[in-house]
Amino acid sequence: MSITSKMHHDGVRAVTMSYPPVNALPVAGWFAVAEAIQAAGEDPDTRVVVLRAEGRGFNxxxxxxxxxxxxxFDAILAANRGCYLAxxxxxxxxxxxIAAVNGFCLGGGVGLAGSADVIVATEDAYFGVPEVDRGALGAATHLSRLVPAHLLRTLYFTSRTxxxxxxxxxxxxxxxxxxxxLDEAAFAIADEIASKDTRVIRAAKEALNGIDPVDVVKSYRWEQGFTFELNLRGVADELRDDFVATAPSSAE
Incomplete structure (x- = not known):
């Protein structure tokens, strides 16, 4: 189980998640993603990052x-902090x-992909935020970057994908x-971006973030406040216990 980061070629860095069987990241995994991405951005030789996953699904x-x-509450606090930082x-x-999404992209996976600048996906890929079924809130901020407003609410309230x-x-x-x-397509777009003057691309990334209509970082933190409330009330524990009791084993 690991998060790896390596220069793929010519300024294109690949950050790969591998947490079988389904890439449901433990607390340490979320912090590792944050550290890998932050280190990649601080490396002057990195021009583009491709975030990808090994296994059955993206996340x-x-x-x-x-x-x-x-x-x-230590685990929920740590998981929320790790997701926020990632x-x-x-x-x-x-x-x-660039998020290279294979198979399923659920919950925190939508947070990862929705935070990215470009998404490339496989034909069988699907996205969803089943947080309400788990007694939590979050990643609506990121789902809202993918779908129109009313569809966002339909998907969020129903946990549909x-x-x-x-x-x-x-x-x-x-x-x-x-x-x-998938990799070929993601790296092709990465190569196209990497061929530009990185000074201009870095300025463009900062400029585009600055004109976003919603502050993505603060918006997600607002959502997390309701997750904390649901945990304090005991609602989240009840629903997570139900999930664990009915979830398939790792072998399955």
Whole structure:
């Protein structure tokens, strides 16, 4: 289980998540993503970052089983802090971040992809935020960057998912490709960006963040406040216990 970061070629750095079986990141994983992205942006040789994953899907969110195995509120506090820092690191990374999404992208996965500058996805990829089923709130900030306002509310309240192809129709996913072409497509866009003057691209990233209509970092922190309330009330624990009791085993 790891987060790795290596220069792929010519200023394009790949940050890869590998937490089998479903890339549900434990607390340490979220902090590791934040550290890897932050270090990539601070490296003057890095011109573009491709955030990708190994395995069955891009990301299944927070490791709820780890959270429920921990007494008190330490796990939820750490997970929320880790997610906040990971999403913030991607959004504020001085160079563009391309999310290469394979398979499922759920909960915190939408936070990762929605914080990125470009999304490329496989034909079988789908996105969703099932937070209300887990007694939490969050990543609506990032889902709102992918879909129109009323569809956001429908997806959020129902925990429904949406396909990459549908998101491509909205313009939020740049390209949908067969699974075996995902890396090729993501790195092709990365190469195109990396070929530009990095001084201009870094300035453009900062400028585009500055004109966003919503402060993504503060907006997500607002959402997290309601997650803390639901945990203090005991609602979140009840729903997470139900999830753990009915979730398939890792072997399955």
């Amino acid at each position: 299944a969110g927070v490791d709820i089983k780890e959270m429920q195995a921990t007494e008190g 999403f913030k690191a991607i959004y504020e990374c001085p160079v563009p971040v 949406i396909t990459a192809q549908r998101l491509a129709e909205f313009g939020s996913v740049a390209q949908v490709v067969p699974a075996d072409q």
